[in-house]
Amino acid sequence: MDKLMADLKKQIISQLNLQHITPEQIGNDQPLFVEGLGLDSIDALELIVLLQQQYNIKINNAEEGPKVFSSVRSMAEYITANQPA
Amino acid sequence: MSDQLYISSSCKIDDSHVFKDGDLLLGKKIAVAEWLLMIYKHFRFDYPKFYKMDNLSKLGWLATEFLLQDVSLKSYEPEDIGIVFYNRSSSLDTDIKYFDTVKAIASPALFVYTLPNIVMGEISIRHHLKGENILFVSDRFESGLMRQYVQDLFTSGSVRCCICGWIEFFENTVETALYLVETKNNGMFLPFTEENINKLYQLTNG
Numbered sequence: 039m040d041k042l043m044a045d046l047k048k049q050i051i052s053q054l055n056l057q058h059i060t061p062e063q064i065g066n067d068q069p070l071f072v073e074g075l076g077l078d079s080i081d082a083l084e085l086i087v088l089l090q091q092q093y094n095i096k097i098n099n100a101e102e103g104p105k106v107f108s109s110v111r112s113m114a115e116y117i118t119a120n121q122p123a
Numbered sequence: 124m125s126d127q128l129y130i131s132s133s134c135k136i137d138d139s140h141v142f143k144d145g146d147l148l149l150g151k152k153i154a155v156a157e158w159l160l161m162i163y164k165h166f167r168f169d170y171p172k173f174y175k176m177d178n179l180s181k182l183g184w185l186a187t188e189f190l191l192q193d194v195s196l197k198s199y200e201p202e203d204i205g206i207v208f209y210n211r212s213s214s215l216d217t218d219i220k221y222f223d224t225v226k227a228i229a230s231p232a233l234f235v236y237t238l239p240n241i242v243m244g245e246i247s248i249r250h251h252l253k254g255e256n257i258l259f260v261s262d263r264f265e266s267g268l269m270r271q272y273v274q275d276l277f278t279s280g281s282v283r284c285c286i287c288g289w290i291e292f293f294e295n296t297v298e299t300a301l302y303l304v305e306t307k308n309n310g311m312f313l314p315f316t317e318e319n320i321n322k323l324y325q326l327t328n329g
Contacts, residue, residue, distance in 0.1 A: 055232070057174040083231035090228055 042114045050110070053088045054081050066111045074109075082107060089113075095120050128277060128315035132303040133323045134189040136162070136182065138295065142326050143189045155295050159185060170249065177217040177236035179292045180245045183208070186301045187246045187286060194303060196250070196284065205282035206243045206256035207273055212293035213260050214239040242290065255281050264289040264300075266320040273304055273315070289324065300324040 047061035050070075054077065068074045071082070085107050089095045095117060097103060106116045135142040141149040141162060149165060151158075159181045163173055168188060173181060196204060214237055221233040235241065243256045255276065261268070269287055276282045288301035300323055304315050313319040 055174045056171070058171045080231050080235055087228050087230065 039111075039114055039118065042117060043110050046110050046113055046117075049088055049092055050085070053084050064110060067109050070107055070109060085113075089117070093117050094122050127308075128274060128304050128306060129308045129312035130302045130315050130319060130323070131305045131307070131309075131312050132190050132192075132194050133301065134186045135300045135323060135326050136186050136189075136297065137299075138297040140326070141185075141189065142323075143192070145323060145326065148189070155297055158297065172245075175232065176245060177214070177220075177233070177241070179210075179214060179216060179239065179290065180236060180242040182292050182297060182299050183242035183290050183301075184245055184249060186288075186290070186299045187250065190286065190301050190303050191250060199284050201251050201253040203254055203283040204250075204252045205254040205276055205285045205287075206246060206252065207269065207276070207285060207287040208240075208243060208256075208258040209261050209264060209269060209289050210239060210258065210291045211260070211262060212291060212296075214241070216293045246286070252286075254285075264324060266317045266324065270315060270317055270320060277304075277306065300326075 043066050044061065047064045050056065050064070051059065051061060056075070059075075064075065070085075071077045077085075082103065086097055086103075089097065097106060106112055133142075133144055138155055138158060139150060139152040140147060149162065151161070153161060159178060162185055163181075166188075168185075170184070173184060176184060217233060217236045221230060221237050224230040224233055239260065240256070240258045243258060246252065247256065259268075273285050273287050276285060283306070285304045286301060287304060288299065290299040290301070291297075302315070302320065302323065305312075313323075
């Protein structure tokens with residue numbers, strides 16, 4: 039899980055062009071939106087693309103989005119639970 | 124009513140120079156892809172959203188930072204300040220990059236920049252501007268057309284201050300010349316005439 043979260047931080051920075059921060063500055067449980075990293079709705083779409091491109095995982099139920107993308111840890115947990123066999 | 128208009132500030136950026144009010148601030152020849160980021164870092168700007176912008180928006184954002192340096196817009200309401208831009212290639216630079224992503228998974232972050240007027244939105248957000256804005260796509264920079272359109276905006280009372288100019292980014296072409304136009308004059312401002320517009324535009328274009 040630690041390795042996955044470390045990878046995710048690098049991928050988030052790259053996918054979302056967050057060149058002003060480093061992976062070390064993103065906490066595992068830090069909120070990604072609003073008061074945390076301050077991501078916006080376009081970033082949310084880019085995170086969905088990231089899951090598809092890097093992990094071949096699609097989020098079919100839109101209502102799951104806020105929970106899945108609440109933090110790096112929640113993303114890692116979702117990936118682990120939904121990784122294609 | 125026919126107000127005399129003045130250029131109270133100007134900025135010219137091409138592929139290797141940054142000019143502010145006719146003075147060279149930075150000159151360096153590097154790859155176009157790195158040039159805008161180099162300007163941003165060289166002048167130590169701090170605006171994380173910059174990294175997410177497309178090249179046209181980055182160019183406009185940077186030029187406006189220089190344009191409005193040492194300028195106070197406090198005497199205007201946000202609705203009084205307009206933006207009038209011209210360019211040749213619209214948002215084609217980003218359109219092509221977006222099209223490339225469509226072959227796999229379309230990029231939402233690129234898609235939002237596939238309109239040329241987004242650069243005016245980024246500038247408006249940065250400087251809290253709410254006035255009229257428009258971007259004309261034209262084969263070449265026509266100072267006479269721009270001067271007349273901006274003059275009409277002032278004459279009709281649509282604006283009391285205007286950021287206007289040429290902003291072009293496509294492949295290896297980087298070219299912008301922006302002007303801050305106001306009715307006030309501190310005695311040193313250049314009249315907003317075709318001759319002065321062209322003089323500032325041609326700083327490095329001969």
